[in-house]
Amino acid sequence: MADVVLVEGLAVETVIGVYDWEREITQRLLVDLEMAWDNRVPAASDDVADALDYAAVSERVSQCIQALQPQLIETAAEAVATMLQQDFGVSWLRITVNKPGAVPAATSVGVRIERGQR
Numbered sequence: 001m002a003d004v005v006l007v008e009g010l011a012v013e014t015v016i017g018v019y020d021w022e023r024e025i026t027q028r029l030l031v032d033l034e035m036a037w038d039n040r041v042p043a044a045s046d047d048v049a050d051a052l053d054y055a056a057v058s059e060r061v062s063q064c065i066q067a068l069q070p071q072l073i074e075t076a077a078e079a080v081a082t083m084l085q086q087d088f089g090v091s092w093l094r095i096t097v098n099k100p101g102a103v104p105a106a107t108s109v110g111v112r113i114e115r116g117q118r
């Protein structure tokens with residue numbers, strides 16, 4: 001399946017980080033998602049119930065990370081992947097989690113993972 005649903009630059013304000021000072025503040029993560037979905041079905045029905053609802057996905061991704069308050073962005077990415085596969089039935093996904101403020105000399109740092117089969 002070549003079709004995907006995209007979420008790009010989803011800003012998530014959360015407690016995240018390894019160091020003690022990071023546990024006392026919130027920081028911004030930017031999340032990009034590519035999720036396999038057969039978009040021919042919602043295109044034919046014109047019904048959001050047949051679509052992978054990017055608004056619902058975005059809300060759940062934010063909730064997932066904010067509830068977890070992980071130390072590592074790797075942990076955030078893995079938790080989001082598991083949630084999307086289990087709760088939304090996404091068979092394949094690519095997730096990028098950026099932490100733009102983490103390394104002042106870099107525009108951003110982040111991780112990217114792929115899970116499932118296309």
Ligand SMILES: Nc1nc2c(c(=O)[nH]1)N=C([C@H](O)[C@@H](O)CO)CN2
Nearest residue numbers: 016017018019071072073074102103
């Ligand atoms: N691969 C990673 N390296 C680091 C992470 C991380 O989440 N993944 N986190 C930190 C600190 O929390 C850092 O962001 C503080 O500036 C260091 N390295």
